[in-house]
Amino acid sequence: MSEKSTIRVCHVDDLPPGERRIVQIGNRSIGVFNVGGNYYALLNRCPHEGAELCRGKITGTTRPGAVGEYCWEREGEIIRCPWHGWEFDITTGRSLFNPNRVRVRTYEVEVVDPSSADSDQADSDVETFSVSIDSGMVTRVL
Numbered sequence: 001m002s003e004k005s006t007i008r009v010c011h012v013d014d015l016p017p018g019e020r021r022i023v024q025i026g027n028r029s030i031g032v033f034n035v036g037g038n039y040y041a042l043l044n045r046c047p048h049e050g051a052e053l054c055r056g057k058i059t060g061t062t063r064p065g066a067v068g069e070y071c072w073e074r075e076g077e078i079i080r081c082p083w084h085g086w087e088f089d090i091t092t093g094r095s096l097f098n099p100n101r102v103r104v105r106t107y108e109v110e111v112v113d114p115s116s117a118d119s120d121q122a123d124s125d126v127e128t129f130s131v132s133i134d135s136g137m138v139t140r141v142l
């Protein structure tokens with residue numbers, strides 16, 4: 001059984017591709033990202049030593065090619081922790097170096113029409129999106 005709460009973050013126009021917003025939900029800090037028009041949310045706490053991961057550099061990553069060749073890819077899909085540089089896939093929360101064992105918790109994000117939102121959230125005529133927190137989606141980290 002899961003407990004779900006929703007928080008309004010901002011108008012979609014206020015979060016263009018490549019940008020992030022950091023919101024506080026209770027005692028949780030959560031980063032909401034626009035990656036190429038799709039929205040993702042990560043817990044703003046690095047599983048390494050607890051840095052504010054979502055304040056890190058949004059970047060891409062280098063994949064090896066032939067000997068001596070490196071291919072830059074996934075620009076805008078990777079967040080690099082500001083403390084020690086661990087890198088995570090914004091779209092999945094998985095680390096690049098050990099994606100099946102080291103990851104950051106993710107949250108569901110949805111774009112909502114304010115006319116269909118709860119009355120306490122539909123206080124304007126703007127389109128909004130919200131972060132839904134599902135306590136059943138606990139992600140295990142090392």
Ligand code: FES
Pocket residue numbers: 046047048049050051081082083084085086
């Ligand atoms: S606290 Fe994030 S890499 Fe160390």
